[in-house]
């Protein structure tokens with residue numbers, strides 16, 4: 001439809017980012033899984049990532065993995081969220097490996113795999129302090145021993161996740177702990193754990209600094225290759241593109257209005273009580289874009305002289321007073337995206353995707 005918000009995607013920049021990350025990690029004997037959940041596993045973008053020579057694909061949602069298989073992507077694929085007990089058949093059928101922390105689920109995967117005559121790979125997640133998923137360190141050996149007894153599943157490694165719930169940063173210390181646990185499991189359980197999966201984009205900083213402990217040999221990277229940012233460490237990654245994605249929306253009103261609403265203040269459309277600073281009369285643009293399209297806190301105007309004042313389900317209001325160039329009704333405004341902005345806009349059915357190559 002004419003004038004819909006557009007998510008413009010530069011496929012070449014995504015490929016270049018991927019190559020840069022794969023090269024850096026490759027120099028340290030680390031495989032890179034390209035994480036596709038940030039863009040709902042859009043096949044065009046998946047192709048761009050594959051062109052960057054990743055060692056496998058990974059997604060947190062089985063729905064995305066099934067879709068990839070149906071589109072004939074045959075790369076090694078890891079499920080990044082603990083499988084639902086109710087969905088183990090699909091996990092075995094469509095994914096090569098999954099991250100796990102519950103013996104009940106691993107037993108169900110084993111049963112399903114035996115029935116299908118397959119072997120499903122298990123990465124056992126260990127909680128090293130971020131307190132999202134993973135077994136506690138003291139239970140690693142016992143769990144490895146239990147999983148090793150099962151047929152249909154093969155425990156191939158240990159993994160950990162950081163910077164998600166607790167915001168805990170990956171460090172030399174916590175990654176060394178993973179290596180130590182692998183050593184213990186290998187000596188006492190007689191298994192070989194060939195994968196040590198040391199986190200996502202937030203671990204790249206350690207790789208850059210050459211401080212990632214030897215033995216960590218897999219990272220699962222989404223944000224870095226897509227946006228060139230590392231939110232957990234609060235940084236832009238200088239050697240990556242930051243503008244592979246941009247969002248464009250059309251201006252539907254431009255007016256000068258007071259900065260403080262007139263009348264008694266109740267709740268806004270989302271039940272919050274709004275507060276406003278009085279900055280006098282301001283020039284404001286309203287965009288045909290709202291919370292139903294994108295997580296507004298996850299986008300920022302490309303023109304740093306503009307600020308988003310707020311949004312409701314279908315409208316976003318931008319202060320354009322300080323902007324140099326004139327904005328008229330019918331013009332488009334451009335926004336950059338954070339990870340949450342990317343997640344929401346790529347999943348929105350109201351936003352049209354346009355693909356570009358080159359600069």
Ligand SMILES: *Cc1c(COP(=O)(O)O)cnc(C)c1O
Pocket residue numbers: 035037060080081161199200201202220221222223224
């Ligand atoms: C989403 C996810 C990743 C990717 O994280 P980025 O910060 O986007 O690189 C890695 N591992 C797990 C388990 C995830 O769920």
